[in-house]
Amino acid sequence: MHRTLIQPVIRYGYVPFMLLGVNGAAVALAASGASKLWLVGLLLAAIGCSFAAERALPYEQEWNSPAGDGGRDVAHAGVNELLLLVSVGIIPLLAATVTVADLWPHSWPFVLQVLAAILIADLGITLTHYASHKVGVLWRFHAVHHSIKRFYGFNGLMKHPLHQTLEMSAGVAPLILIGLPLDVASALAVTVAVQLLLQHSNADYRIGALKYVLALNEGHRFHHLKWAGIGDVNFGLFTLTWDHLLGTFSYDPTRRFTSDQLGMAAKPNYPTAYLAQLAEPFRASGSCHTTGAPTDDEVLSAARD
Template identity: 90%
Template structure:
């Protein structure tokens, strides 16, 4: 009985708790000028809730067990979370040098300022993500993220730090040009981290029709299909609005994902160790070019 109740809580309450509860707490803390340590604690609590939800109601039970990738994923997450925090710390310096015109709506309620920052950042990050699948040089660095063979919360932070920096720069620079305040940037940084946890979560939560609007795990799994071209869908970080406009939205309710469908078909031997993954984009093999021949199954017949 208790387990059934917990599963129901995760299925229908996990997403609102993370998206509204954790982000709401971050907005309140940032607006009050609270110490950044409180926000770090909030992020750690969110990560703990992510792991707990995945164990109570997993989409694929085997994805909860490390496959020689646990230490690597912790290293990626630690480095990339640190980059997020550092980026917030240098925003005052950047704002003083790159702001073109301070037209930021400072008079708006704080929560609406954060929402505006999320929507603007979503466009820049989504377009950079899209370009990373089309431009060979960018793909070299983005391929690190697509080498995963299990889909769980920490995957969102499993990125090459240079690509993480590029995506965040694309999202934040337009905001800096119009006078992004530091406290809004702090709330945005937390929202990005929470979204990455939700988007790659192994928790089998339900969002109903929102799966066609919000970039969460049900839709993002399609992005990690291993066949070249087939996974070039659902690029959005926060929303799928830009995917609908780009014609890159994809969803098939009959699809069931397994580890055999994830990764990169063209590079099944992609390095798995952390330092090797940092070096791979600079090697000749880092191009990860798809094989010129061979069947690339459609979403429907790749089950």
């Protein structure tokens, strides 16, 4: 009975809780000048909520069980979140040396400043993500993220640290050039992590028509289809605005996803260990292959599944 009652709450309340509740708390903490340790604690709580929601209302029960990837994913998340926190910490130094003009709207309400930062960062990150599927040297590093065989919240934090650094730099650099304040950057860092948890979540939540606007799990699963070309869709981090403009938006309400459709068809034996994944982009085997394009039969099968 308890499970029956909690599932509708998660289905329709989990996303508002994370987007408005957790992000709202991050905004309030950052605006008050609270210690960054509070933001770290908030992020850990968000990760805990992510795991809890996935277990109470899973999209695919199998994806809740580690497949020899649990420790690796923890390593990716720990390293990448540490890098994110470090990058926020050096923003004052960067701002003092590279700010072109202080055009930041300091007089705006703090929440509007964070929203502006999100929208600007979303463009830079989305375009870098798009380029990472088109430029071979970038794909070498981005391929780590696409090696996943199950789709759950921690997958969003599973990235090669060099690729994450590139994406975040593309998103934050324009903000620093116009005078991004440290407190806004701190709130932005939390919203990025929360978004990645939601975007890759195994929770079977619903957001209605907003799935055509917000870059959440219903749309992002299409991005992780294993066939070259078919998975080159829905690149947005926060919104799908740029995908609509780029012509890369894709959604089919009848599709059901399984582990067999995830990963990379061209690289089914991609390394799974953490250190091996860090090294793979520098090896000859980490090059971009074009043999992963689906056959006509695979396209038809994918459409039916």
